[in-house]
Ligand SMILES: Cc1ncc(C[n+]2csc(CCOP(=O)(O)OP(=O)(O)O)c2C)c(N)n1
């Protein structure tokens with residue numbers, strides 16, 4: 087199967103990128119159990135996203151919903167190359183990252199349904215998946231906004247390790263962004279700061295060739311060679327085939343190791359493709375069905391499935407049972423989300439401040455007399471005036 | 475309060491930051507020219523020498539980048555103090571400071587807070603022209619999730635800065651460059667804090683309440699002095715924080731004086747001043763002898779010329795006129 091991300095396939099070469107180096111072929115193959123685990127994650131994310139699309143059609147999910155179908159190998163491979171204590175931050179196409187990081191499909195689905203059992207109690211939504219336990223510092227809805235945050239997470243881990251604990255910087259931060267975010271000022275400021283301050287952060291561009299309907303060459307200079315952007319900030323860059331899980335894993339392992347060791351930022355041009363529209367309302371008029379069909383031949387799940395079968399790491403029966411299991415898990419997640427209560431209206435006034443002056447009721451006296459949203463007290467409780 | 479010491483406003487802020495940095499290694503200062511240059515307005519002088527470049531950090535001219543970076547660090551558990559050379563320059567960092575910091579806790583369902591202080595010069599300086607004279611409280615007070623502190627004296631500045639650094643929420647701390655050289659008595663000691671949301675009665679009076687915050691509090695004091703000669707007795711209330719807003723203290727005062735003049739250095743349309751006016755009309759409708767009067771900055775971009783700038787800002791003359799009008803002495 088030719089990899090459609092190189093120049094050879096010019097008609098469908100959405101990235102127009104320089105050839106991608108191959109790494110996995112001369113590496114030892116990870117053990118069978120690990121491979122089966124990754125396979126399950128790939129299948130889980132795919133199934134989860136398919137059910138999201140259905141639930142969206144059924145109007146169970148509101149707002150914007152961006153699915154990850156086609157890019158699964160990126161999240162799974164990148165997370166596999168990390169340690170659990172390494173912070174991760176991403177954009178709004180974040181369900182795959184959340185699941186790969188270990189968020190339960192129940193918590194993820196319930197968040198999308200806007201229910202109390204969601205990872206953010208239904209207050210974040212599809213674009214804003216947060217999970218403290220798994221060091222997931224959010225999906226972020228503003229294009230590019232997470233890039234300075236990623237630099238800051240790396241600043242903080244390094245500061246904790248070196249300044250507070252007098253040790254050696256031990257964690258790396260993974261910061262995902264889309265190719266569209268390359269055009270934001272925040273991205274360039276973050277790269278400059280990370281380069282300047284030697285921050286252990288890896289910017290992974292999930293280069294799926296499009297930002298909404300704008301193909302990368304219409305929006306971004308040097309689109310054939312994004313590495314040049316990082317080099318301009320003195321940051322080493324790597325190109326990885328994001329359609330191939332083993333390539334992602336081995337490529338990222340190297341990048342992560344070096345970043346951890348040297349405490350220097352890194353940049354990854356992760357070539358991939360999103361199979362579905364930008365969000366649920368996108369009819370994909372800006373590209374041909376032929377182009378999509380070609381990319382679907384290089385499906386990351388199909389490719390990996392074939393590989394592990396060839397390796398004898400999994401049997402056809404095991405594949406069937408993984409698929410069955412995953413279907414059941416996601417069906418359960420949807421059911422769980424559907425049965426989870428909507429957040430109480432009083433939740434509206436929670437988590438606005440950590441340290442409110444008494445229970446937070448808004449600075450203005452609300453003019454919602456008698457309404458359900460009327461908070462029980464108007465004014466903050468105060469102690470006497472003056473110095474404390 | 476026991477011993478006090480007379481120091482400059484800028485040093486009061488510096489002392490607060492330094493004391494908190496000694497207390498807690500998670501606190502660090504970051505911004506343009508804060509370290510080697512000792513701060514554009516010399517607020518952080520001496521801090522690099524004491525704490526070194528890992529904790530007092532110079533950045534490039536990159537507000538969006540370093541504001542966002544500090545927010546990421548705060549999410550992970552540090553307690554950054556971020557200096558904007560001027561709040562006027564925070565506008566290029568609007569997305570991180572308004573879209574990230576105040577919403578992180580809510581959006582994450584309570585998982586990730588943002589204990590951070592943004593501070594810097596706010597309001598017109600001396601003839602800095604339209605782009606450098608912002609009173610950002612007019613814009614930012616609209617946003618829930620942040621706390622806004624605007625001190626008028628060195629003692630308040632120190633105590634409120636310490637509270638800001640220990641607070642677990644994002645705090646916007648606004649300093650008037652015009653006040654930084656002002657001296658005042660500041661309590662000695664590491665643990666003098668001031669609770670947010672507590673106004674202070676700077677002068678008691680019976681005929682009219684003057685409510686203000688930050689630099690114009692001083693204009694109010696001058697006006698009260700002048701009006702006293704005309705037999706009009708003013709009570710001056712310094713709000714000290716805009717969010718939380720101590721509306722109760724204004725309410726109590728207005729019930730006594732039956733008149734309110736608000737003096738607010740930001741533009742009038744959709745301002746903290748208009749919010750206070752709305753709330754007082756609602757709470758004290760039957761107590762008021764006149765509608766609430768407001769003295770704001772004129773509704774035009776900040777001019778450069780000296781005379782125009784004086785006329786543009788709230789000043790003692792305008793405050794006196796407003797009080798006379800409110801008390802039917804015009
Ligand atoms: C600052 C900002 N501008 C515009 C948008 C609207 N928007 C949302 S996603 C998107 C495209 C981003 O594409 P890319 O970064 O390539 O990520 P992808 O969707 O391909 O994952 C746009 C324009 C936004 N969310 N934020």
Ligand SMILES: [Mg+2]
Nearest residue numbers: 264265296297
């Ligand atoms: Mg894209």
